Amino acid sequence: MRKVILDMDPGIDDALALLLALRSPELQVLGITTVAGNAPVEMTSANARRVLEYLGVTDILVAMGAAKPLKHTLADALNYHGPDGLGQCNLPPPRLPLHPAKAWDFLAELVLNAPSEITLVATGPLTNVAHAFQYHPELPKLLAGLVLMGGAYSLTPYGKGNQTPFAEFNIWQDPEAAYIVFSSEVDIIAIGLDISMNPATCLTGQHLEQIKASHTPAARLTAKLVEYAIKHHGRCELHDPLALATLLDASLFDFISAPVEVISGNGWDRGITRILALGQAGELPLTHVAASVDGPRFLKLFLSRILEK
Ligand code: BDR
Numbered sequence: 530m531r532k533v534i535l536d537m538d539p540g541i542d543d544a545l546a547l548l549l550a551l552r553s554p555e556l557q558v559l560g561i562t563t564v565a566g567n568a569p570v571e572m573t574s575a576n577a578r579r580v581l582e583y584l585g586v587t588d589i590l591v592a593m594g595a596a597k598p599l600k601h602t603l604a605d606a607l608n609y610h611g612p613d614g615l616g617q618c619n620l621p622p623p624r625l626p627l628h629p630a631k632a633w634d635f636l637a638e639l640v641l642n643a644p645s646e647i648t649l650v651a652t653g654p655l656t657n658v659a660h661a662f663q664y665h666p667e668l669p670k671l672l673a674g675l676v677l678m679g680g681a682y683s684l685t686p687y688g689k690g691n692q693t694p695f696a697e698f699n700i701w702q703d704p705e706a707a708y709i710v711f712s713s714e715v716d717i718i719a720i721g722l723d724i725s726m727n728p729a730t731c732l733t734g735q736h737l738e739q740i741k742a743s744h745t746p747a748a749r750l751t752a753k754l755v756e757y758a759i760k761h762h763g764r765c766e767l768h769d770p771l772a773l774a775t776l777l778d779a780s781l782f783d784f785i786s787a788p789v790e791v792i793s794g795n796g797w798d799r800g801i802t803r804i805l806a807l808g809q810a811g812e813l814p815l816t817h818v819a820a821s822v823d824g825p826r827f828l829k830l831f832l833s834r835i836l837e838k
């Protein structure tokens with residue numbers, strides 16, 4: 530079993546990634562840290578616990594993190610994910626308390642107790658991860674790896690922005706944090722829009738019918754989340770489950786390894802993730818950026834995990 534910590538901003542697709550993680554026997558979720566992104570951090574923290582409690586999971590602790598990006602104000606995505614951040618899925622408010630520590634200290638404590646054993650999966654803005662690396666400079670070297678959903682790399686026709694014409698939401702939201710993380714010594718796998726905007730990785734009405742035919746708790750919640758996305762956006766994009774899937778079956782993807790420069794600030798180019806040639810990169814380390822995906826095989830894996838009894 531691979532030990533993981535999930536840093537997330539649920540969010541419909543974050544919730545789907547959480548369901549996928551909980552339904553995957555290869556993974557042991559040691560803890561969850563929450564960040565502001567799709568919704569304010571109090572709401573993302575409640576949503577993570579709403580999903581856990583719905584599935585009867587009471588032994589995974591949730592620690593709340595940053596309420597805003599390092600240098601910008603929060604621009605949430607409630608217009609996309611619904612006023613509750615979870616597609617109005619009607620889950621009750623959480624009863625489980627939050628872990629008392631800040632996300633970055635909780636993260637550091639878990640990693641220091643199991644050096645080189647834990648993979649961090651970050652599916653929101655990278656604010657918590659940047660704080661963790663700044664407050665605990667030894668962390669990047671002590672993680673087994675970091676898998677993140679973020680960026681638009683122009684590697685496929687889908688690798689354009691979704692927040693601006695050039696920038697992906699998570700990176701755009703906190704480009705200063707992303708810069709810190711992409712420059713650090715942690716080994717990074719990045720899933721960008723190049724992969725997750727490919728229609729072959731999205732759920733459609735036909736998939737929804739298949740999900741509705743199953744009556745397990747995970748399938749019932751998945752159906753509500755997917756139905757909201759399809760009703761409002763025509764399809765359900767699986768950005769964050771794709772990041773998680775790199776840990777379940779890396780052979781679904783091809784990767785290129787290259788230095789990635791993140792453009793910070795608040796100009797037109799805020800949040801651009803630029804792949805550099807090795808000669809241009811200075812001190813920047815290599816990131817493994819997904820360049821292609823077997824969409825049908827990914828969807829099959831996702832559905833089988835969610836629908837299995
Ligand atoms: C990313 O932005 C968020 O809205 C999604 O949860 C995903 O992590 C996609 O750009």
Ligand code: CA
Pocket residue numbers: 537538539540542543566567652653769
């Ligand atoms: Ca997310």
